[in-house]
Amino acid sequence: MRMIVLYLIGLVFGVGISISGMANPAKVLNFFDIAGTWDPSLAFVMGGALVVTFIGYHYILNRPAPFFSASFQLPTRRDLDLPLIGGSAVFGIGWGIAGFCPGGALPALGTGRLDVFIFIAALLAGIFVAKALQAVLVKRASAQA
Amino acid sequence: MIETAFTPYQSLGGGALIGLAAVLLMASIGRIMGATGILAGLFQPANAADWSWRAAVLAGMMSGPVAVMLITGEMPAVQVPVSQTMLVIGGVIVGIGVTFGAGCTSGHGVCGMARLSPRSIIATLTFMLTTATTVYVIRHVIGA
Numbered sequence: 001m002r003m004i005v006l007y008l009i010g011l012v013f014g015v016g017i018s019i020s021g022m023a024n025p026a027k028v029l030n031f032f033d034i035a036g037t038w039d040p041s042l043a044f045v046m047g048g049a050l051v052v053t054f055i056g057y058h059y060i061l062n063r064p065a066p067f068f069s070a071s072f073q074l075p076t077r078r079d080l081d082l083p084l085i086g087g088s089a090v091f092g093i094g095w096g097i098a099g100f101c102p103g104g105a106l107p108a109l110g111t112g113r114l115d116v117f118i119f120i121a122a123l124l125a126g127i128f129v130a131k132a133l134q135a136v137l138v139k140r141a142s143a144q145a
Numbered sequence: 146m147i148e149t150a151f152t153p154y155q156s157l158g159g160g161a162l163i164g165l166a167a168v169l170l171m172a173s174i175g176r177i178m179g180a181t182g183i184l185a186g187l188f189q190p191a192n193a194a195d196w197s198w199r200a201a202v203l204a205g206m207m208s209g210p211v212a213v214m215l216i217t218g219e220m221p222a223v224q225v226p227v228s229q230t231m232l233v234i235g236g237v238i239v240g241i242g243v244t245f246g247a248g249c250t251s252g253h254g255v256c257g258m259a260r261l262s263p264r265s266i267i268a269t270l271t272f273m274l275t276t277a278t279t280v281y282v283i284r285h286v287i288g289a
Contacts, residue, residue: 003201006173009169010205010206011205011209013202013205014206014208016163018209018221019155020158023221024224025223025226026226033280039150041156042156046255050160056165057168066172066173067174069174073175073176074260075177075257080264085271088246088271089242089246092242092272094236094237097227097231099225099226099227100235106180110207119232122236122240124188130241134245
């Protein structure tokens, strides 16, 4: 039952991404190309998603706990550090080059297109390299401490 | 470059569904609907239950295009205006960036912004700026 519900939640996300245009790199890149073939559609994706999430979270997070789990697992950090800002800046460079972001590309895998599989394979490679690098940095930091 | 049609209603509706999924995932198991975090955690799960919720959500995500085809009769458009080399380079860079930045468009841009998290607001502003700059440089400075 729990697995079916979680599958359906993923499906709602995947359908939303598919309808919105986030799975389409041409549309994503055109959103950022104000000086060229500009397509402002993605502002509506962000707007629709933010309004629903903002209102929904307000009600849900006032409950004592989620339905199928003991507690909410929310990020608690509020500090701004170099990995956050540098990593986000780097992410944007890659997004601008490829036109896919992870949330757009994962549902797009379902179209069976080779291009999407190539992007996801490269994305995973990047994630593994970064995780390995993070582990080295943490080890070095703890050795110095 | 490929011109794409302005689709305010589909994009708003699709965005609302993305938000609905984020709310439902929080309501059901108390988790952030962040594509990066859900995917990365699949390869180092805390336990079997941690792996299975991620796998179920990802399987649902990937079923999205087929569900759309069943309803509308058409697969959602995936038009790739860049070479496969660019996809590989961009993919690796995105992977490194989202890991250090601890989130992407869904995690920071939707869930974190909706919680008014200062980290997510700064992260989102940062990647929107560098994405726009990158697209400008590639299309109008280099002229690819």
